[in-house]
Amino acid sequence: MDLGRHRVACARFGGPIAAIRDDSKIVQLFAESARRKLLIFNSAGILLASAIWDHPGGRLVGMGWTDEESLVCVVQDGSVYRYDIHAHPIEPQLSLGIDAADENVVECIFWGNGIACITDAARVFCIPDLKSPRPCRLCEAGLVPGDMPLCAAVIEPQYTMSGNVEVLLAVGDGVVVVEEETAQRQGDGIGPLQKMAVSPNGKFLASFTHDGRLLVISTDFSRVLFEFNCEADENLRLIRSSLPEAVEACIDAAGHEFDISRQRTLLRAASYGQAFCSQLQRDRFREMCKTLRVLNAVRNHETGIPLSIQQYKVLTPPVLVARLINAHRHLLALRISEFLGLSQEVVIMHWACAKITASLAIPDASLLEMLLDKMSLCKGISYAAVAAHADRTGRRKLAAMLVEHEPRSSEQVPLLLSMGEEDRALTKATESGDTDLVYLVLFHIWKKIEEKDPLEFFTMIQSRSLARDLFVGYSRYYKHEFLKDFYLAAGQFHLIEQAQKMFLETKEHPFEAKAAEEHAKLLRLQHELEVTTKQAVFVDSSVSDTIRTCIVLGNNRAAMRVRTEFKVSEKRWYWLKVFALATIRDWDALEKFSKEKRPPIGYKPFVEACIDAEEKNEALKYIPKLADPREKAEAYARIGMAKEAAEAASQTKDGELLGRLKSTFSQNTAATAIFDTIRERLSLQGVS
Numbered sequence: 001m002d003l004g005r006h007r008v009a010c011a012r013f014g015g016p017i018a019a020i021r022d023d024s025k026i027v028q029l030f031a032e033s034a035r036r037k038l039l040i041f042n043s044a045g046i047l048l049a050s051a052i053w054d055h056p057g058g059r060l061v062g063m064g065w066t067d068e069e070s071l072v073c074v075v076q077d078g079s080v081y082r083y084d085i086h087a088h089p090i091e092p093q094l095s096l097g098i099d100a101a102d103e104n105v106v107e108c109i110f111w112g113n114g115i116a117c118i119t120d121a122a123r124v125f126c127i128p129d130l131k132s133p134r135p136c137r138l139c140e141a142g143l144v145p146g147d148m149p150l151c152a153a154v155i156e157p158q159y160t161m162s163g164n165v166e167v168l169l170a171v172g173d174g175v176v177v178v179e180e181e182t183a184q185r186q187g188d189g190i191g192p193l194q195k196m197a198v199s200p201n202g203k204f205l206a207s208f209t210h211d212g213r214l215l216v217i218s219t220d221f222s223r224v225l226f227e228f229n230c231e232a233d234e235n236l237r238l239i240r241s242s243l244p245e246a247v248e249a250c251i252d253a254a255g256h257e258f259d260i261s262r263q264r265t266l267l268r269a270a271s272y273g274q275a276f277c278s279q280l281q282r283d284r285f286r287e288m289c290k291t292l293r294v295l296n297a298v299r300n301h302e303t304g305i306p307l308s309i310q311q312y313k314v315l316t317p318p319v320l321v322a323r324l325i326n327a328h329r330h331l332l333a334l335r336i337s338e339f340l341g342l343s344q345e346v347v348i349m350h351w352a353c354a355k356i357t358a359s360l361a362i363p364d365a366s367l368l369e370m371l372l373d374k375m376s377l378c379k380g381i382s383y384a385a386v387a388a389h390a391d392r393t394g395r396r397k398l399a400a401m402l403v404e405h406e407p408r409s410s411e412q413v414p415l416l417l418s419m420g421e422e423d424r425a426l427t428k429a430t431e432s433g434d435t436d437l438v439y440l441v442l443f444h445i446w447k448k449i450e451e452k453d454p455l456e457f458f459t460m461i462q463s464r465s466l467a468r469d470l471f472v473g474y475s476r477y478y479k480h481e482f483l484k485d486f487y488l489a490a491g492q493f494h495l496i497e498q499a500q501k502m503f504l505e506t507k508e509h510p511f512e513a514k515a516a517e518e519h520a521k522l523l524r525l526q527h528e529l530e531v532t533t534k535q536a537v538f539v540d541s542s543v544s545d546t547i548r549t550c551i552v553l554g555n556n557r558a559a560m561r562v563r564t565e566f567k568v569s570e571k572r573w574y575w576l577k578v579f580a581l582a583t584i585r586d587w588d589a590l591e592k593f594s595k596e597k598r599p600p601i602g603y604k605p606f607v608e609a610c611i612d613a614e615e616k617n618e619a620l621k622y623i624p625k626l627a628d629p630r631e632k633a634e635a636y637a638r639i640g641m642a643k644e645a646a647e648a649a650s651q652t653k654d655g656e657l658l659g660r661l662k663s664t665f666s667q668n669t670a671a672t673a674i675f676d677t678i679r680e681r682l683s684l685q686g687v688s
Contacts, residue, residue, distance in 0.1 A: 011065035012296070013315045014305035014322070016048060016085050017041045018071050040071070040087050042327075044304030044450050049087035055079070061117070064110025066130060069323065070507055072115060074108045077101040078125065082117070085327065089468040096129055097135050109154045109167070116154055116167050119146045124178050128157055128165045139183040141169055141176045149176075151196050159202025168196060170204070175221070186221040200314065247273040251288050257311040258299065263292055294320075294336055303329060318342060325350045344378050353389040364398040371678070372405065384411035391419055413437050417444050425461065430466045518566070522546070525565065529558055543568065546575055551580035574601045582609035587618050595624065602627070609634050616640075630657060637661045646674045650681070 009018045019039045035055040053060075058076025065071055067227045068089060071083040080102030082090035096105070096117055116126045122143035127135050141151070149169035162179060169176045195208040204225065205217045216226035235676050250270035254263045270285060295312060298305040298320065305323070312320065317340050326335035330351040337344045352371050359367050375381050385421060387402035392403035399419060403440040406412040409432035416425035422445045429437040445460065461467040526538035526546060538547055543566050551560035563573055564663035578601075581590040587610075592608055603625040616639045623639075626632040629651035636645035642665050649658050662675035 005293070007060060007063060009063045009065060009071065010043075010068055012067075013311045013320075013323075014307040015065060015069050016041050016071075017043060018065070018083075018236060020053055020060065020063070027635070032242055038073075038083065038087060039070075040083075042304030042305045046301075046302040046304055048085060048327075051083065051087040051089075055081055058104070060106045062110070064108070066110075069326070070130070072110060072130065074105055074115065074117060075169055076104050076622055078105055078117065080127070082130070086202075088329055094127065094133050095135065096127070099123070099137060100125045106148070107152065107255070109152050111154050111156050114154075114156070114165060116152070116165065116502070117415050118149065118152060118169075120148075122147060122149075122217055124167050124169075126165055126167070136180060138178045139365070141171070141178050141183050142185075143169075143171065143176075146173075150194060153196040153198050153205070155202050158260060159219075160289055168198070168532060170196060170207075177573045187217065188215065190215060190221075190224070204347065209557070222643060244277045247277055248284075251285060255288055255294065258306070260296055267292075295333060296342065297336065298324070303332060305672045316427075321347065324471075330354070339430060345381050348374055348378050348381060349386060351387045356386070356390050356395065358391055364395065364401065368401050370399060371402070375405075381407075382406070382411060384408070384415045388415055388418070391415070408436060413441060417441065422448070426460065426464065435466075435470060438467055439474070442467060442471055442474075448620050525562065529555075532558075544572070546577050547573075548583075551577055552584050554584075570601050574599055575605055576604045578609050585613065585615075587615065590618070591621060604635075607631075611638050630654070633657065633661060637664050642668065642670070642674050669679030 006019045007022045021036045036052045038053050040049045041047055057079040058223045061074050063073040069085050073081045078096030103121040105117045106120045107118040109116045113130050114128045124138040127133050149171055151170045153168045164179050167178045169278035171588045173187040175186050177186055192210045193207045197206045203217050207215045214228040217224050218234040228683035232498050243351040247270050250266045257263050321333045323455050334349045337347055383402050383406040387399040391399035403415055409428055411427050413425045426441045429441045547559050603622045606622040607619050623635045633645045633648035643660055662672055
């Protein structure tokens, strides 16, 4: 790539490099497309991203990088286009205004988060902060169109007395300092200046004059701090022979050296010398070694961030880690964080969110295992934040699984609410005992369903004592109508009892009166069960379902109580218990139950329950006990035992049954042969 044919912008601190073919030059295209491309590389020259440049507004005048590594591009009509490091446009598009568009921008100066532009009418336009863009026109510099500055520089707003940006324009043999309201001429006689650069702290101005002098001046132009004649080259060096100073010099030199072998040589010399210096601070050597390990890691061509040690100190390690994260270099960011003792949480969280976004084809369970494997390395990490990202990307099931691992209810509950999991949110809030969280959930649910079905809300809080008490307390002081509605809903038992009394008084509805009495008794018993078991699964279910649920929950005493209270028949009791025990796969209990006495329903329900649960071995415990050979044959056939099915069917001497059972084994040649043999035997005996 010929950089001479391109406009190039390099980010500070070893950041990315942007390049685009310079449309102000006539170049031979060779085999490349006539359409220009914006190219973004890392500092090792590896292409990170590209985008077609098809913006209107005239030629590209300048481009530069902000502190957040956003690329800013300015075209002739004052339009400002921004991109991230992945070449994605950043909205909205900005403009320097109509005046700038009329005059044409000819030069741009970029700094941390702002830009200043000079038009061909020698006017200065500025956007001091691209985060809150407010284009403005600075004061007239007293220049006439065509009398353009030799060069320009900017003092950022945080370093000026006024708090506003100051643009320095090299004009004649001095400098014009331009602000929004004023323009002052300074430093007469120091120029003409060909190049200017302001120090990072805004206090000093380095400038190169037309006659080859390098000047360092205070930015208030009160004094010249340094002057060096590049042509005379009268630079003198003082050599100090004291050992402590020599050791310090070796350590400093190693820090400024990019070549790893030279770093090692200098550090070995320093290590040898410090053994003879009792007053030397040993920590400085260790810190330099640690710093160089970090710098060498990011300078590697695979990462491509050639930071100098001064840049590293200004940038700070946390910001460097943040930039590595932004470039999706998570492993290196994690290792540096661990090495320097920085928090690893932000690295792992960003990695987890990026992994979710990029892993649409991976099943939720598999992805959850990957995420937990890494997230468990960091204590105190916010599972809720990662779950929220999963929910935003449409992976609601993964989000639900992640939020279960969040130990902090204060983060878990709001996320569950945002996911529409109100019941789980209320459970988590009440379990935490945090009344503020419970109130948050209560008000959220009430606002959501008050107009649809308030009874649903009252039912939800009825079995949760903390939520119920807080709601009653709040309603008593602030919303009396809520309290009335709640008590009306909670008084359903009383209403049913009143209905029963009304039916009894008329003496014309004995059936309805009995039904109301039974229903009220069942509701009261179900409410007690929900309180004692802390399981909101009984109310409004039938007697049979109540018995079945008690057995499934292992509460046999409660099941017997319901059976007694409602005079459930023995046959019905056996049916319910057999299938409930099969549901929870308690095969030992089922076998014990079958042996208590001869079941009044026979053994067929036992067989069916085991077969439905696909437990062949359990079914074999009961099939031989079946009295009806027809039932026995069909049971053996259902579990694939052809020989036993055929023998049992032969006892019925029913050829049609044999034929039907044979058809169930049509794919099994050996099994069909068994049925054919038995049918032949029966035919010889004269059985059709």
